Amino acid sequence: MNIQLGPSQFARSLRPFLLTILLVTPFCLLRGPLHWHGYSYFLFLPAVALAEIFFGFGVGLFAILLTVFIATYFFIEPIYTLWFSPAQLPALALYALSSVVIFGACEGVRLLVQHVSDVRHRASQQALGASEAARPKQRAVSVDMWRGFVLCTIFINHMPGNVFEAITFRNIGLSDSAEAFVFMSGVAMALAYGRKFNGGKEWDVSLTLIKRAVKLYGVHLLLSLAGIAIFAAGAIAWHAPGLMAMHGRDLFVKDANTFLFGIISLGHQLGYFNILPLYIALIVVVPGLFYLARIHIGLMLAASALLYALTRFYGWNLPNWPIPGGWFFNPFAWQFIMAIGIAAGLAMQRNRLVRSKPLFILASVIVFAGAFVVTNGFGLSFGVRDAVYNWLDLDKTNLGLGRLTHFLGLAYFIYCLGISPKLASLRILQPLIVLGRHSLLVFFLLSLVAAFGQVLLLTGHNALWVQVALLVGGVSFFYAAARFSEAEKAAGGPVMVRG
Numbered sequence: 001m002n003i004q005l006g007p008s009q010f011a012r013s014l015r016p017f018l019l020t021i022l023l024v025t026p027f028c029l030l031r032g033p034l035h036w037h038g039y040s041y042f043l044f045l046p047a048v049a050l051a052e053i054f055f056g057f058g059v060g061l062f063a064i065l066l067t068v069f070i071a072t073y074f075f076i077e078p079i080y081t082l083w084f085s086p087a088q089l090p091a092l093a094l095y096a097l098s099s100v101v102i103f104g105a106c107e108g109v110r111l112l113v114q115h116v117s118d119v120r121h122r123a124s125q126q127a128l129g130a131s132e133a134a135r136p137k138q139r140a141v142s143v144d145m146w147r148g149f150v151l152c153t154i155f156i157n158h159m160p161g162n163v164f165e166a167i168t169f170r171n172i173g174l175s176d177s178a179e180a181f182v183f184m185s186g187v188a189m190a191l192a193y194g195r196k197f198n199g200g201k202e203w204d205v206s207l208t209l210i211k212r213a214v215k216l217y218g219v220h221l222l223l224s225l226a227g228i229a230i231f232a233a234g235a236i237a238w239h240a241p242g243l244m245a246m247h248g249r250d251l252f253v254k255d256a257n258t259f260l261f262g263i264i265s266l267g268h269q270l271g272y273f274n275i276l277p278l279y280i281a282l283i284v285v286v287p288g289l290f291y292l293a294r295i296h297i298g299l300m301l302a303a304s305a306l307l308y309a310l311t312r313f314y315g316w317n318l319p320n321w322p323i324p325g326g327w328f329f330n331p332f333a334w335q336f337i338m339a340i341g342i343a344a345g346l347a348m349q350r351n352r353l354v355r356s357k358p359l360f361i362l363a364s365v366i367v368f369a370g371a372f373v374v375t376n377g378f379g380l381s382f383g384v385r386d387a388v389y390n391w392l393d394l395d396k397t398n399l400g401l402g403r404l405t406h407f408l409g410l411a412y413f414i415y416c417l418g419i420s421p422k423l424a425s426l427r428i429l430q431p432l433i434v435l436g437r438h439s440l441l442v443f444f445l446l447s448l449v450a451a452f453g454q455v456l457l458l459t460g461h462n463a464l465w466v467q468v469a470l471l472v473g474g475v476s477f478f479y480a481a482a483r484f485s486e487a488e489k490a491a492g493g494p495v496m497v498r499g
Contacts, residue, residue, distance in 0.1 A: 016055035020063050023047040028074055041071035041095060048099050052106040053298075057358050060107065064099045071095065094393055094401065100362070101405050104412075105301060105340075107359055140191055141433055142420035143345075147184050148432030151442050153177040155474060158272050158450035161457045162467045173370040174394060175407035178275065182334055183411060185279065186341020187348070188439075189286055194346050197290040206287040213283045217266075219444055220276040224263045227273050227451050228252050234455030243458060247271025251323065258322055267321030272454075273447060274328045281318070281331035282338045289339050297343050304339035307332060312398060326397070333399040340408065353415070360416040366409030431479045438482040445481055449474040 024047045044067040052060030072082050076092065154177045156164045170176035197205045228249060235243040244253050248270045252259040262268025266277045292300035310316065311333045317326030347353035372378065373388045393400035414420065423429055435442050453470045456462070 016051075016059045017062055020047070020051040020055065020059055020066065023050055024063070024067060024070065028070060041067065041075040042098070044071065044095075045098060045102055049102050049106050052103050057107060060103050064096070064103060067099065068092070068096060093391060097393070097401055097405055100366075101401060101408070102305075104359060104362060104408065105305070107356065108354075142424045143184060143187055143191060144433045144436030145424045145429060146180070146420070146432075147188065147436030147439050148434070148442075149436075150177050150180045150184060151435055151439060151446060151478075152432070152475060154181065154443070155446040155450055155478075156471065158447070159453040159457060159467075159470065161462065162453070162470070163464065164467065164471055169410075172374055173367065173406050173410060174374065174392070175370075175403045175410065178329070178396065179337055179399075179403060179407040180411075181275065182278070182282065182337050183341040183344075183407065185282070186338040186343075187345035189283075189338075190342045190345025191349055193286075194290065194293075194342075194349055197287070198294055202287070202291070205290070209283050209286055213280050216276055216280045216283070216440070219440065220266075220273070220280065221263060223276065223444060223447050224270055224273050226448055227270055230448065230451040231455060234452075234459060238455075238459040240459050243455060248323070262321055262323075265321060267319065268323065269320075269328060271328075272450065276443075277327065278329035278331055278334055282335055285335055286338075286342070289335075289342055293342065293346055297346060300339055301343055304336050308336040308399070317397075328397055330398050333397075337399060337404065337407070344411075355416045355418075359412060363409040363413040363416065366406060367413050370406045370409070431475075434482045434486070435475075435478055438485055441485060442478045442482060445478050446474065449477065 024044060048060065048063045048067060051063035069082075071092065073080060153168050156162065156168055157170065157177060159165075165171070168177070193205045193208070231243045231249055232252075235241050244250060248268060251262065251268060259268060266280075269277055289300050289304070292303055311330065316332045317330045318332075319326060344353060373385055373392075376382050376384045392402040394402045396403065424433060449470070453474070456466060456470070
């Protein structure tokens with residue numbers, strides 16, 4: 001069929017591109033009177049976001065290319081050329097990365113909004129009836145499976161120096177289990193409490209979350225003291241005082257009273273025991289995120305992204321005490337990935353988390369690029385990792401954009417593959433589901449066993465059979481404890497700590 005594009009249709013097709021140029025133009029015009037510095041082109045990011053939200057995928061890509069061109073020509077020395085000095089390359093690469101992150105987030109929000117307004121989609125939902133009602137349970141099983149997988153990964157990574165570290169996914173990408181843990185926690189929060197909150201039980205959900213935060217606070221205190229006891233016992237048993245000189249344990253040796261007040265105030269956090277304080281801080285803000293999401297998921301993500309941006313720009317963080325500095329996991333930054341997890345969970349619950357082919361391609365590129373960098377070009381180009389790591393934003397404390405981009409790409413890549421329900425149905429992976437259902441109990445136990453494993457490895461007890469015994473024995477112990485907790489619940493007895 002021959003379709004001819006008339007003048008009016010052609011003009012309408014150009015309108016989004018012309019409006020995008022108008023969105024970008026004011027930033028160029030303000031350069032002269034305001035004497036902006038060379039990094040001012042980062043303020044083009046709102047124009048990229050608006051172009052994607054209002055006009056869609058193609059125009060959003062056009063906005064990225066346009067702003068990169070304008071930045072290179074007008075903002076980066078020497079101006080009025082397409083050349084730039086090597087010193088400006090990291091900033092320009094960071095801008096491109098930021099644009100891609102915002103572009104991907106806005107594309108997801110735009111597609112979600114589109115599905116909300118899709119009447120045919122709602123009609124198909126009603127027609128599916130009972131079979132559709134069973135899907136959230138399958139999704140919850142899949143979430144539990146990945147939570148169990150992440151917990152096992154954390155267990156391995158919390159014993160540095162063991163041979164199994166080489167097979168964890170941080171060795172093939174720019175992110176690690178920390179991003180996965182917080183993101184999956186957000187997904188689980190949305191699946192567990194999202195409908196209740198939106199159903200008028202705001203205070204019930206908020207009270208439940210506050211109680212959970214208090215429980216986590218008690219678990220953190222117990223873990224910190226137990227960790228000190230394990231390392232102190234190792235230092236005495238194997239005459240290794242150096243065990244008490246690392247990861248904040250030296251303060252206990254120097255001043256135990258101050259150490260205890262620091263632990264109680266959350267101002268002093270031991271290495272490998274510092275993710276629960278982050279989780280506590282994030283749980284406190286979950287009701288606020290739910291409230292914004294009830295108005296619009298895009299509003300919640302926008303508010304969270306704004307807090308993240310301000311945190312990165314002004315260096316906000318909660319302070320340590322008594323040792324100067326800030327929290328190892330900055331909650332003002334890490335709340336962003338929790339918010340993204342909540343948005344994904346709410347979309348899953350409503351069956352509105354879409355699979356976009358362009359986004360899947362973008363996610364695939366991100367995953368492939370991360371693996372290429374971390375593995376030095378898959379072992380073919382040594383030095384790539386060191387060269388790129390010098391300018392990529394991979395700060396773990398403040399959730400660097402490189403880490404965030406890679407994890408979101410990895411998560412969306414796995415989601416689009418559609419393998420989670422199939423994996424969750426495999427008998428061999430059922431233990432992971434059990435571990436994920438009892439994530440808090442398992443995290444408590446793995447922290448203690450990992451501390452014991454660190455003592456063994458640091459004191460020279462690092463034979464291969466010891467490492468295998470730690471991994472197999474530890475995971476088996478966690479699984480047995482989780483099964484025992486389920487048996488207690490089934491029998492009506494006291495339930496152990498649940499995730």
